[in-house]
Amino acid sequence: MSPLPTRTPALRRRILALTAAATVSALLGGCFADGANEADGGGEGDDRRIRVAMMQPPRSGLSPLSDDAFKLSRWSTAETLVRLDRDGDALPSLATGWRQQGRTWTFTLRQGVTFHDGTPLTAADVVRSLSTAATASPKPRILDGVDLTVRATGPRSVGVTTAAPDPLVPHRLSSPQLSILAAKAYRGRTVDPVGAGTGPFVLVRAQGTASATLDRYDRYWGAKAKAAGIDVRYVPDGTARAAALRSGEADIVEAVPVSQAGLLDPKLVTEVPxxxxxxxxxxxxxxxxxxxxxxxxxxxxxxxxxxxxxxxxxxxxxxxxxxxxxxxxxxxxxxxxxxxxxxxxxxxxxxxxxxxxxxxxxxxxxxxxxxxxxxxxxxxxxxxxxxxxxxxxxxxxxxxxxxxxxxxxxxxxxxxxxxxxxxxxxxxxxxxxxxxxxxxxxxxxxxxxxxxxxxxxxxxxxxxxxxxxxxxxxxxxxVIQGDGANVVGAAHDPRERELVTADTHVR
The missing domain is CATH 3.10.105.10 (Dipeptide-binding Protein; Domain 3)
Known part of the structure; x- marks a missing residue:
């Protein structure tokens, strides 16, 4: 094998900085051209939208049964029965509580939740979403090796039974790959999350590997989102993502490369273990x-x-x-x-x-x-x-x-x-x-x-x-994340499940 080139950190930064000048303008051309926060047309407060530059485009059409599910959770559009706290302990989300009896866990559903198409959350919806995941081929990674069945035990409760006793069932149900979506999402062979979640933002448009658009959902069961919406662009090139933050073309940039972080204003960079x-x-x-x-x-x-x-x-x-x-x-x-x-x-x-x-x-x-x-x-x-x-x-x-x-x-x-x-x-x-x-x-x-x-x-x-x-x-x-100077409340999640929440907004 030929030896690998030796590059000091300082040399890497100089090389990348020079490269950026020649390439970034082409990579970012029109990146957020239709954003709502330009100086000549931006709103304030609740009228402002959040522009996000994400690293990887969808690989499976934003199907929640794939790793694309983590985009849906990072945009706060799809939700799960359970969420995890900082220590990894299970907390209520669409389910308000649960109990275990043998191999079966019974979950009580939250009242007053509606999907983005206006239909109410029911036990039948939970059974449909979880059963689709449990019988998918391949299964979502969280269910690898897990034999799981789901049935309604009442209008607002479901029973989840595993083949062997499993103390991690609530934790498994926190995975974004087990998001609960409306019936409309399950027509045909694919799962389409557009307009089918329960979160504070509704996914209104998904343009392949280019972009996604989300608007505030005013009937959300929890606190109303402080931002009017989210405009997402996929920018695989790390130098281009960092440049979008420097130029103000993006409000939030995920996965800033180590080599680029030192070139940014330290006040705009957050590092999370x-x-x-x-x-x-x-x-x-x-x-x-x-x-x-x-x-x-x-x-x-x-x-x-x-x-x-x-x-x-x-x-x-x-x-x-x-x-x-x-x-x-x-x-x-x-x-x-x-x-x-x-x-x-x-x-x-x-x-x-x-x-x-x-x-x-x-x-x-x-x-x-x-x-x-x-x-x-x-x-x-x-x-x-x-x-x-x-x-x-x-x-x-x-x-x-x-x-x-x-x-x-x-x-x-x-x-x-x-x-x-x-x-x-x-x-x-x-x-x-x-x-x-x-x-x-x-x-x-x-x-x-x-x-x-x-x-x-x-x-x-x-x-x-x-x-x-x-x-x-x-x-x-x-995790190295870039947040614009006017961004308030962006999530810095070590598990990379959250990014824009109901509290996130641009001043």
Whole structure:
């Protein structure tokens, strides 16, 4: 493999700034030309609209059964029975309460809710939406491996039954992929959310991969939206998104690249710890890192401080474990982990794999290569697009793999991530780990009821994983969001479920 180019953060910023001058005008031409907030035609207060530049265009026509569902929740147009608080605990939304009896959870529906087409929310609507998701092919990710049935138990209550007892049912129902939509959304083979949600904003127009338009819904069951509407444009180029904020063409910009954040007015940039960890997975099943002492040597060789400062320009958090500051309870419950003593590598050869889809990961891999070589390893890199490397990574063909991994999946609970990545039968076990103590801890965590007891079991499972040195946590990423100087109340959500809420407006 040819060596990766070395670029300092300052050099990257200069290159990108020069590139931006030549490309941004073309990328942004007419981006928000029809926006309502231009100096010659904008309103004030309730008449102002919010212009949002989003990173990724829809991949599935804004179907709530796909990852596009997170756009619907970020625009506050589609809602779920349950929502999650900052700690990941379940709170009422379209359901006002719930109770469990055996394998069945019964949810009581909120009164006075209407869909955007004017029809009232009923138990039949909830059954339709959840049953459609449960029988979809493929299922929404939140229901992967879950056998779920739904039935009306009264005019304003539904029963959700799982094949096996599941303490996470309320958390699962908080996933935007299980949004409750009006009957009109389910005509034909696709699910069309236009005019079919219950949130404070109604989706009135979706123009493919170009834009979306939402207006305030005045019959919303909760507090009236403070903005007149939302005008969304999809701007995949990060330099263009940052330029839209600088020029005032966008009020809110999601996913500002690390390389661009330093070029913006610091007052316009908000960084929020994200439940996503960059981890060096070490292959415990074959090769050099079958030896626990060499895994320990690799862990001791890693300098996370230089990764955060050199690659992420200080816009990330050094990892103290697999679970980062987006889950503040984890650090409070964590205790020191006992590791195997390290042994000298003495030229042991390893290959580290990673992918180019996340721009920072090849640079992370390059710095790790330097650190591990200094410790005495012989290190090669294998860097490809993710689609061309995933199969080899899952098959255990690398000695180590660098991955940016979400640590809470759609349920808001990290037990599922820990199980998939580190259980002997885990579906994403890059470390090829098969350890009875780890498996026992993971099984206990998965079966424990939600609350403090489950959190303690999750942290105990994390400790069991870390004790094997099958994974070396590197850093926790941050959401970098740009908000215009006149924006009030934009959500800064580490789970990226919220962005524009009923309280968000432009002064």
């Amino acid at each position: 994200m439940p996503r960890t960059n981890t060096l997975y070490l292959n415990t099943g074959r090769g050099t890192f079958r030896d626990p002492a060499l895994r320990a040597a690799a862990r001791e060789a890693v300098d996370t401080r230089s990764l955060v400062s050199g690659v992420y320009e200080g816009r990330a958090d050094r990892a103290g474990g697999l679970l980062g500051p987006a889950l503040p309870w984890a650090a409070k419950l964590r205790t020191p982990v006992r590791h195997t003593a390290a042994t000298a590598p003495k030229g042991a050869r390893i290959t580290i794999g990673t992918f180019t889809d996340r721009a920072e990961l090849p640079e992370v891999a390059q710095l790790l290569q330097q650190q591990l070589r200094k410790a005495g390893f012989e290190v090669e890199l294998d860097v490809r697009e993710y689609a061309h490397i995933e199969a080899d990574a899952l098959a255990g063909k690398f000695d180590a793999f660098v991955l940016s991994r979400a640590t809470v999946l759609d349920s808001g609970d990290p037990a599922a991530y820990l199980y998939s990545d580190f259980a002997g039968d885990g579906s994403f076990n890059l470390s090829q780990l098969s350890d009875p103590a780890v498996d026992a801890a993971l099984t206990t965590a998965a079966a424990t009821a939600t609350g403090e007891a489950r959190r303690k079991a999750v942290v105990a499972a994390e400790a069991a994983v870390l004790a094997t040195d099958a994974a070396v946590p590197l850093l926790h990423e941050r």
